Amino acid sequence: MTTQPVHPLATLAGPAPSGAAIIEALKQAKIGTVLSVPDIVTSAGLLFPIASDNSFRLIRVCKEDEAVGICAGLSYSAQRAVLLIQYTGLLDSINAVRAVAVGYKMPMVFMVGLLEKEPGVPPKQSALYGIRIVEPILEAMGIEHHLIETQSDVVKIRPAIETAYASSRPTVLLIGQRPLVS
Amino acid sequence: MMKRDECLRALARHCPDDIVVAVYSSAFDWVRIRPHDLNYFAVGAMGLASSHGLGLALGQPGRKVIVLDGDGSLLMNLGSLVTVAAVAPRNFYHFVCENGTYEANGSHPIPARDKVDFSGLARAAGYARVHQFNELASFERNVAAVLAEPGPVFVDLKLVPGEPAPADYDALYAASRRDAFRQALGRAR
Numbered sequence: 001m002t003t004q005p006v007h008p009l010a011t012l013a014g015p016a017p018s019g020a021a022i023i024e025a026l027k028q029a030k031i032g033t034v035l036s037v038p039d040i041v042t043s044a045g046l047l048f049p050i051a052s053d054n055s056f057r058l059i060r061v062c063k064e065d066e067a068v069g070i071c072a073g074l075s076y077s078a079q080r081a082v083l084l085i086q087y088t089g090l091l092d093s094i095n096a097v098r099a100v101a102v103g104y105k106m107p108m109v110f111m112v113g114l115l116e117k118e119p120g121v122p123p124k125q126s127a128l129y130g131i132r133i134v135e136p137i138l139e140a141m142g143i144e145h146h147l148i149e150t151q152s153d154v155v156k157i158r159p160a161i162e163t164a165y166a167s168s169r170p171t172v173l174l175i176g177q178r179p180l181v182s
Numbered sequence: 183m184m185k186r187d188e189c190l191r192a193l194a195r196h197c198p199d200d201i202v203v204a205v206y207s208s209a210f211d212w213v214r215i216r217p218h219d220l221n222y223f224a225v226g227a228m229g230l231a232s233s234h235g236l237g238l239a240l241g242q243p244g245r246k247v248i249v250l251d252g253d254g255s256l257l258m259n260l261g262s263l264v265t266v267a268a269v270a271p272r273n274f275y276h277f278v279c280e281n282g283t284y285e286a287n288g289s290h291p292i293p294a295r296d297k298v299d300f301s302g303l304a305r306a307a308g309y310a311r312v313h314q315f316n317e318l319a320s321f322e323r324n325v326a327a328v329l330a331e332p333g334p335v336f337v338d339l340k341l342v343p344g345e346p347a348p349a350d351y352d353a354l355y356a357a358s359r360r361d362a363f364r365q366a367l368g369r370a371r
Contacts, residue, residue: 033240057240059269061233062261069230070265073237076364099226104360 010120041113229258
């Protein structure tokens with residue numbers, strides 16, 4: 001068995017999160033619908049298991065901003081959803097997030113894979129420009145966000161979702177490394 | 183060619199209490215024609231009317247959801263045709279007010295307005311029931327039957343602007359309107 005070399009900027013120590021544990025946290029937070037454009041970070045650990053789990057309604061959308069509109073529509077019927085997307089898709093849908101999630105104060109949960117982020121490295125310190133700008137953009141937009149990098153971060157998921165729905169605001173869960181397939 | 187306000191008046195006679203998702207110029211007409219707490223305005227992020235409508239349709243399977251899209255708006259979210267066709271909600275009715283322009287932004291022409299075929303796009307995306315109307319009399323004769331079909335239904339309305347309606351964006355954006363919509367849904371359950 002080989003171990004991955006530790007990145008020189010890695011400060012977030014711990015094993016990758018369990019996909020099953022993340023899915024369980026979604027269920028505990030009463031997420032019934034998953035809206036997704038596939039993302040390789042979350043493909044094996046989250047999207048494939050969710051696709052075969054009858055307790056979720058999976059809607060495969062063509063583009064991420066569609067999911068923002070669908071999620072808004074569902075929220076009027078008190079139906080909870082999560083947008084399972086890649087950070088590139090989050091960036092692509094920024095205007096929809098601005099107008100619908102932030103401007104209209106809609107509860108919306110984004111689970112966002114940080115493609116190619118170095119394991120253990122805080123996003124703002126990534127060598128990748130696209131990764132480095134994600135958190136500052138969310139902060140500029142006033143959007144709460146949480147990094148799910150290791151198994152110990154999974155406990156953040158349910159409270160973040162509950163807060164989003166209780167306060168009718170968006171929240172973003174940044175998946176820092178590939179969830180493990182159990 | 184139909185005038186939009188006349189066309190929407192004909193539609194309103196058949197959906198007195200349904201959820202209606204409207205955008206921009208159609209929304210300004212619609213709010214005057216059918217003032218109702220179950221009007222939902224998908225403005226601010228152009229193109230998402232059909233997506234908002236899909237979420238509403240899934241959340242309210244016992245009620246019809248009628249989307250009054252614009253042609254320029256739909257062009258910004260063509261993928262939603264595929265998504266709606268895949269999900270196939272039986273209570274989803276997608277009307278596109280095709281006037282060939284971005285009317286709310288200076289009436290500049292949409293791309294390829296003399297070539298693009300919205301009905302063809304919907305059919306190719308997987309909508310099983312697709313209609314096109316360009317005469318008011320024909321629309322009036324058929325609208326009840328169209329709304330009696332199981333969704334998802336796509337209706338291309340080829341029209342021109344009618345009597346101008348006030349473009350009151352503040353009223354569309356108002357938080358009080360969203361609150362009223364939410365309360366109306368609750369009363370309707």
